[in-house]
Amino acid sequence: RLAGSAAGWGFQFQSPGFVVAVCWLLFLMGLNLLGVFEVSAGRLGQVQTGSGRGGDMMTGLLAVIVATPCTAPFMGVAIAGALGGSPVMGVLVFLSMGLGLAFPYILVAGVPGVASRMPKPGAWMGILKQVLAFPLFATCVWLLWVAAIQRGVTFVALTAGGVVLLGFAGWIYGVGQRRSMLEGGRGTVAFCRVVAALCVVICGAALAQGLRAAPAPVVAGAVEAGVEPFSEARLAELRAQGKPVFIDMTASWCITCMVNERVALDVPSVQEAFRSRGIVFLKGDWTNRNAAIAEFLKAHGRDGVPFYMYYAPHQDGVVLPQILTPGIVISTIGK
Structure with missing residues (x-):
């Protein structure tokens, strides 16, 4: 905002590039939950920071980014005060909101009596993990619809093509992981990782090219009768x-x-x-x-x-x- 850009709650979804990036990220997360490949947010944080805290931060950051279009009705006054007031006031308000988001975890981790009443770990956790992939896939469908309204059907085709390519990337990355665990074949593992990385690079280049192209006529703003x-x-x-x-x-x-x-x-x-x-x-x-x-x-x-x-x-x-x-x-x- 201080740099001259308009700021609003959920306004990041006005960027087609952001919409597509989140769609692809959630699709990969869904594949991860289904067991196509294994990468946890905690492990990613350990790779980057040497501890699990980076992964915790990334998990919370993702939750906030994706949830903002839905939270405004419950925090409209606080958000308006945070975005319209001084930077210090904004930081304090958002810090309070972040503590509220983390409160259920703080309660379970800090009060032994609450933790003891939680369901015991077991095989049901693996099934629940797989079930949770499908709400993510449903969110991807919604984001495809948003992209269609923002940039037209050609942009949707690009996004859907990226989904297929990233699906292949996730699958071949998982193949390399399983080969590494079973046989330890370093050459095969390296090949799978290179192919997966190449697919991600191709998706990024295609997205950049699609964003540079002139948007097609869209249905957004086409209002109904009356x-x-x-x-x-x-x-x-x-x-x-x-x-x-x-x-x-x-x-x-x-x-x-x-x-x-x-x-x-x-x-x-x-x-x-x-x-x-x-x-x-x-x-x-x-x-x-x-x-x-x-x-x-x-x-x-x-x-x-x-x-x-x-x-x-x-x-x-x-x-x-x-x-x-x-x-x-x-x-x-x-x-």
């Missing part, structure tokens, strides 16, 4: 005409936004309430970087989505909660 794209000029025009306006600031990478749309906005009762009152629905899509939307959010003390506001005719705007229900929406516009 919905207009948000702009400050259109908002001012509608308010000057005395028309009621409902504003929905959303993003395709925001899971909470998608859930709110399905359960609270795109439902017959709410849609009928909008039509009967002549409410104009303005939708701001923050999937890609948009300076106008960022400024609007900042002006209302927010640094992320979802954000909902209702303007009754000739009245100030009313901010709705970040987790919606049909009743909340109908009650707000009814007033």
Whole structure:
């Protein structure tokens, strides 16, 4: 932010390169959980730092990076204060949030009574480990959808091709690992590792090339019937005409936004309430970087989505909660 770049909660997902990189990383993690190859975050940290602490840090870092689009509704006020205040205040707020994220582990590790009530280790852990791979693969599908909205189907094809290549890399790396454990063949192991590394390099080069190419026409911002794209000029025009306006600031990478749309906005009762009152629905899509939307959010003390506001005719705007229900929406516009 001090360097002049806009900062917001979850805004890293506005970068197609970041979306694809996380998709590939989660896919490799899923293969790891299934036993295709064996690399733990702790072992990676030991290689880098000589202890397990580096791996612990990397695990926490990954959790925070991937989870940020979903956490904003629960910490909107704290996040706005952290990003809008002084650097010292921001560090203190994020430190407190980090302690909250680590609290379950601290509780189990620090209170013997809690640890004694945890399930005993056994074969079920291996099965659970494999089961957990499938939520990661589901997340990869979601990220593919986000990439399609950001850059078009050609970019998705590049991402999917990278998934296949990385799958091959993980498999051949695992072959080398098993050969090393069973037979100790150094030549075969080295060959497998070189091939796996080459696949990763090819994926990185292809991604860089894809990001340099002009983006194809995308469906993001293509709003549905009865919905207009948000702009400050259109908002001012509608308010000057005395028309009621409902504003929905959303993003395709925001899971909470998608859930709110399905359960609270795109439902017959709410849609009928909008039509009967002549409410104009303005939708701001923050999937890609948009300076106008960022400024609007900042002006209302927010640094992320979802954000909902209702303007009754000739009245100030009313901010709705970040987790919606049909009743909340109908009650707000009814007033």
